[in-house]
Amino acid sequence: MMSLSDLLSIALQIESTGYGFYTNLASMQTNEKLKNFFAKLADQEREHQKIFKELIGKVEQKIGGLSSWIEEETVGYLKSLAEVSIFPSLEKMKQNLSMQEALDLAINVEKDSIIFYSELIPYAADEVETIKKIINEEKRHLLDLLSTNL
Template sequence: MVSLGDLLSIALKIEASGYEFYSNLSRQHSDSLQKFFSDLAEQERQHQEIFRKLIEDDKKKNASLSNWIEEETAGYLKSLADVSIFPNIEKMKTNMTSQDALNFAIGVEKDSIIFYSELIPYIEEEKQIIKEIIAEEKRHLMDLLSIKL
């Protein structure tokens, strides 16, 4: 079985990669996109801190049975991260046009929303925190889509 802490660690890695990606994009632009990407990077950094705290809280709970995720669900979530999110993040590290970067960022934001939404049934008192992160990721997605158009 997989613990909630294991999946929260994946979420932390997603946010860390997002921070790195948006920071790099911010450095590549000198126009209005610089501030936009810088703001996204800062929000991803804040999400990292939230997931770190959730991981610490999970450890303090001694991984009670309620924090264990069924193998089928855990397998789906790990596959989503391994097949969709992380390969796209790796591609984002390559040199690409702004439009390509926006397309990849849109895909990662969508997959992140799905990943975080799937965590909600397994989180107890922290549900609202995850829902707020999902709302922020949805705003990121909408902002990215508006730039792409």
């Protein structure tokens, strides 16, 4: 079985890679508007990293009750989502991509991250509101990416 802390660690890795990706995209821009847009997304991903680190600390401090352990079916689904969808996309982010390819990839990662984080909610107990806040921010990222004009 896997704990909520383990799944939050996956979320931390998602945010860390997203930070690097958006930072890199910002540094490549000559258009000041796009540069600021990607820098803002990177800053928000860094903030999410901090939040997930705090959540991991809180969860690990709790005495390990049954609610902190996730059922095998759910863990299998979430691990598969991360391994099949999110992490391969994150690896592609390290490649030399056109701006359109980078935007398409970022859109897919944001969508998959929203699904991943949404699936954590039933197991999050006291952390539900924090995770919902991150989900809403990821949704805003998605809408911003979808409306970006190249």
